[in-house]
Amino acid sequence: MQGTMKPKGKGMGRFAGTILVMTLVLLLLPSVAFLQGREHLYRVVVHVENPIRTIPREKLKRIFTGKIRYWPDHQKILPIYLDxxxxxxxxxxxxxxxxxxxxxWVRLxxxxxxxxxxxxxxxxxxLAFLVAHPTAIGIFPSSLSETPSVLKEIPVEP
Structure with missing residues (x-):
């Protein structure tokens, strides 16, 4: 008869282990979502004549802080933003x-x-400024509904 009895608490240990695993998964989900990237409230728009297709986040920062002032073809960058x-x-x-x-910007x-x-x-x-100046780059709200056909949105790389 000794071998037929279950030790007390073994079923509870399995339950606690399951709860622990579920808790860890739920805690890690926001991290995974962060790694996948989040939806931006802004979008980057350039003229279609601008050859860039994407822009690294660091380069975008350097453009809008005045550290990069020229495109690779030596054209002056004209950064603009919609308030x-x-x-x-x-x-x-x-x-x-x-x-x-x-x-x-004040220091610049x-x-x-x-x-x-x-x-x-x-x-x-x-938008009219971007249309008239092919070397311009603009920051707009992501809710901007339409852009003229001579402008394009470019994705920001991590």
Whole structure:
């Protein structure tokens, strides 16, 4: 009879192990989602004549902080942005706070080395600027509904 009895607590150990595994999986899910990338509140738009198809996040940061001023073909880059909440998402995505980004723009202006990115309050004006200046690059909200056919959105690489 001794061999037929189950030790007490063995069934509970299996249950606790299952709960532990499920908890670990649930804790790791946000990390996996982060690795896959998140949906941005901003989009990057350039003229179709611009040969770039994607842009690395670090290069985008360097363009919008005045550290890169020319495209590989030696054309001057004209960074612009449409003012709005998406700018906070852009700043955080490139590793800055919105206020730090704006302070850098003030410094660029005061140093006179290069102009800070041009600010637009109306989407129509910003899009018209991009259409007229093929070397421009713009930051817009992801909710921007339509862009002229001579403009294209480019994805940001990690």
């Amino acid at each position: 709005g909440e998406h700018l906070t998402d852009f700043a955080e995505d490139v590793g800055l706070s919105r206020s730090d980004l704006q302070q850098r 202006s005061l140093q006179g080395v290069t102009e800070p990115p041009r600010r637009f309050e109306r989407a129509e004006d910003a």
